[in-house]
Amino acid sequence: MASDDTLPTLKVLLIGPSGAGKSALLTRYCDDEFDPETSAATIGIDFKERFRTLSTSFYRGAHGVLLVYDISTRASFLSMERWFNEAEANTVEGVALYLVGAKLDKADGPDGGREVTTEEGQALAEAHGAKFCEASAKTRENVRLPFVDIVDKIVQTPGLIQNARLGRAAGAVALGTNNGSGGYGAYLPGGCSC
Amino acid sequence: MESLTDTLWDVVICGTGLQQSLLALALSRSDKKVLHIDPNDFYGDAEAAFSLQEVESWVEKVEAGKEGLFRAASVEKPEGDTGLSFPRAYSLALAPQLIHARSTLLSQLVSSRAYRQVEFLAVGSFSIFKPSPDPSQNPTLVRIPSTREDVFSTTAISAKAKRGLMKFLKFVLDYDSTPQTDTWQPHADAPLAEFLLKEFKMDEELQTYIITLTLSLDGKINTRDGLAVIRRHLSSMGMYGPGFAALYPKWGGLSEIAQVSCRASAVGGAVYMLGTGVKMMNDQEDPIVVELTSGDTIKTRKVVRSNEGATDESSINRLVAVVGSSLKSLFESTVEGAPTPAVAIVAFPAGSLSTTAGEASQSPVYLSVHSGDTGECPANQSILYFTTVSEPTSQDLLQRALYSFLAAVAGETVPQCLYKLQYKQLRSSLQSQPNGLIFDFAPPASSLAFDDSTLQSVHDAWKMVLGDDAVEEEYLTFTDREGAMDDDEIYD
Numbered sequence: 001m002a003s004d005d006t007l008p009t010l011k012v013l014l015i016g017p018s019g020a021g022k023s024a025l026l027t028r029y030c031d032d033e034f035d036p037e038t039s040a041a042t043i044g045i046d047f048k049e050r051f052r053t054l055s056t057s058f059y060r061g062a063h064g065v066l067l068v069y070d071i072s073t074r075a076s077f078l079s080m081e082r083w084f085n086e087a088e089a090n091t092v093e094g095v096a097l098y099l100v101g102a103k104l105d106k107a108d109g110p111d112g113g114r115e116v117t118t119e120e121g122q123a124l125a126e127a128h129g130a131k132f133c134e135a136s137a138k139t140r141e142n143v144r145l146p147f148v149d150i151v152d153k154i155v156q157t158p159g160l161i162q163n164a165r166l167g168r169a170a171g172a173v174a175l176g177t178n179n180g181s182g183g184y185g186a187y188l189p190g191g192c193s194c
Numbered sequence: 195m196e197s198l199t200d201t202l203w204d205v206v207i208c209g210t211g212l213q214q215s216l217l218a219l220a221l222s223r224s225d226k227k228v229l230h231i232d233p234n235d236f237y238g239d240a241e242a243a244f245s246l247q248e249v250e251s252w253v254e255k256v257e258a259g260k261e262g263l264f265r266a267a268s269v270e271k272p273e274g275d276t277g278l279s280f281p282r283a284y285s286l287a288l289a290p291q292l293i294h295a296r297s298t299l300l301s302q303l304v305s306s307r308a309y310r311q312v313e314f315l316a317v318g319s320f321s322i323f324k325p326s327p328d329p330s331q332n333p334t335l336v337r338i339p340s341t342r343e344d345v346f347s348t349t350a351i352s353a354k355a356k357r358g359l360m361k362f363l364k365f366v367l368d369y370d371s372t373p374q375t376d377t378w379q380p381h382a383d384a385p386l387a388e389f390l391l392k393e394f395k396m397d398e399e400l401q402t403y404i405i406t407l408t409l410s411l412d413g414k415i416n417t418r419d420g421l422a423v424i425r426r427h428l429s430s431m432g433m434y435g436p437g438f439a440a441l442y443p444k445w446g447g448l449s450e451i452a453q454v455s456c457r458a459s460a461v462g463g464a465v466y467m468l469g470t471g472v473k474m475m476n477d478q479e480d481p482i483v484v485e486l487t488s489g490d491t492i493k494t495r496k497v498v499r500s501n502e503g504a505t506d507e508s509s510i511n512r513l514v515a516v517v518g519s520s521l522k523s524l525f526e527s528t529v530e531g532a533p534t535p536a537v538a539i540v541a542f543p544a545g546s547l548s549t550t551a552g553e554a555s556q557s558p559v560y561l562s563v564h565s566g567d568t569g570e571c572p573a574n575q576s577i578l579y580f581t582t583v584s585e586p587t588s589q590d591l592l593q594r595a596l597y598s599f600l601a602a603v604a605g606e607t608v609p610q611c612l613y614k615l616q617y618k619q620l621r622s623s624l625q626s627q628p629n630g631l632i633f634d635f636a637p638p639a640s641s642l643a644f645d646d647s648t649l650q651s652v653h654d655a656w657k658m659v660l661g662d663d664a665v666e667e668e669y670l671t672f673t674d675r676e677g678a679m680d681d682d683e684i685y686d
Binding site for chain 2: 053
């Protein structure tokens with residue numbers, strides 16, 4: 001937390017149809033773990049995704065969006081156009097977009113394998129000015145690439161960090177006993193009862 | 195994945211205004227099956243916040259008579275390059291209420307852990323607009339002293355007036371015990387202004403200061419309510435930091451709280467559908483059969499919705515203006531160590547404005563000025579939210595208030611108005627109430643500060659939905675979800 005002043009905090013969202021493998025990708029990237037048995041939907045948000053009802057507040061201050069589909073499920077790829085539209089409608093201009101075809105390990109798998117070609121993914125990404133890769137949380141292949149690349153893209157886009165305006169304003173007020181409260185000049189009275 | 199129509203829902207909540215959303219939050223750790231729908235394709239109902247694109251489609255819907263509480267909406271912007279930024283750089287709040295530090299809403303957001311997703315900003319000074327006696331001079335803004343330190347240091351009032359004000363501030367902090375009660379109770383139903391004159395010998399100017407702190411829309415608040423509101427204001431002062439009494443949620447006020455509550459509810463397993471309302475409902479059966487506008491027919495044990503029945507004849511007029519200046523002088527913190535305020539309040543007392551035809555204003559006009567720190571506009575601009583009770587000349591008066599204000603804050607140049615949204619919002623005296631298996635929320639209040647009585651109906655609805663399963667101590671009191679620390683929004 002001591003580095004709050006020098007390192008900007010970036011907000012990167014992972015969105016895409018349920019079951020695309022967003023949580024698996026994130027868990028592998030952050031904790032280097034993969035649990036093939038965990039297939040439970042990331043509750044709640046999964047439903048919000050199902051009915052396309054993510055709130056605008058979900059996108060507040062996002063610098064980048066990773067859009068994730070499953071290369072072994074055609075329907076998940078076909079929904080990506082709408083996911084792009086939603087991300088573009090709710091974020092600031094210049095937001096970094098990155099399309100990820102997940103579950104690359106299934107490409108030659110026994111259950112029918114790949115249903116979306118690499119070229120199709122590439123073409124869709126290009127149409128939206130997004131970068132693209134295919135990855136597998138199971139084999140670790142390309143897991144770091146989208147996260148590293150999107151951060152590069154964010155820091156190389158002039159004005160994006162200011163435009164997104166994430167982060168604590170000078171006037172932010174801390175409620176509760178927030179462990180990050182030291183950094184932004186807020187004042188917590190000793191007798192705060194909340 | 196379970197199907198909408200095969201599930202027996204415990205409750206269908208219709209509408210995503212603050213009350214319904216807080217109810218959804220309150221139910222988010224229960225095992226109840228919650229279906230939360232909204233006929234609008236946005237969150238927040240009458241408390242929503244809009245980008246400029248969304249404003250346009252909302253205005254169309256209001257004009258088509260499809261936005262129950264709202265009337266006479268229109269947008270005005272100059273042609274060509276107006277200096278406006280891109281439409282999504284704005285988030286205009288339909289009901290920009292400030293929240294006093296002592297409000298139970300804040301303690302419930304903390305105990306329910308929802309506060310981690312909301313950023314709160316300080317509401318700074320309260321000022322009074324003063325027309326210039328000499329028409330060739332600009333009008334001025336006078337800051338209201340509202341703490342003892344303020345009263346000591348202000349040069350705006352006489353020594354005698356200071357003593358009166360100090361005496362009143364001391365009185366009001368403990369107004370609800372004896373012997374203070376003997377002083378005010380005989381005047382309980384009389385206007386607060388009258389009481390201030392009789393018991394504290396306050397002149398009209400000091401009365402105006404005090405009435406402004408109550409944010410009473412018609413300026414005629416009675417003594418009982420007025421003292422309670424002033425006490426809330428003064429006791430909130432300094433609670434979360436020096437120099438401010440109220441907070442404002444970044445990005446559009448209550449709209450953010452509604453959205454964050456809905457997200458918490460979704461994480462708890464509730465199903466969300468926007469753009470879907472109730473088409474028909476048979477509540478003579480148990481479970482209730484509901485036909486949704488999406489065509490699905492579902493079954494539910496309870497229904498919670500907003501009361502869209504008759505509204506009163508009374509209403510308020512609002513004017514929202516984007517101006518091309520950061521209006522820095524309004525957002526200076528006046529107390530050492532205070533956070534930079536993002537909101538400032540200005541009151542135009544009755545009589546301080548006149549219509550184009552020369553008639554003096556009958557009611558106060560209130561202005562809430564929001565800086566770019568609110569995330570509602572770019573950093574070099576600000577948003578002005580004007581409110582007044584509706585009278586035939588209200589639209590004209592609000593325009594006059596806008597240009598008088600711009601003149602009062604003008605330096606070498608007068609800040610430019612880049613965009614205007616006007617509308618009328620109906621008020622209602624309907625109460626929230628349970629009705630068999632249905633709970634009806636009253637339409638949201640039009641007050642300028644959040645009124646905690648709203649929270650009682652959320653609690654009532656929660657009890658009605660949970661029935662015997664309601665555990666009072668667990669109401670909106672949750673632990674953090676695993677991995678849901680404040681900057682890990684990815685997980686939720």
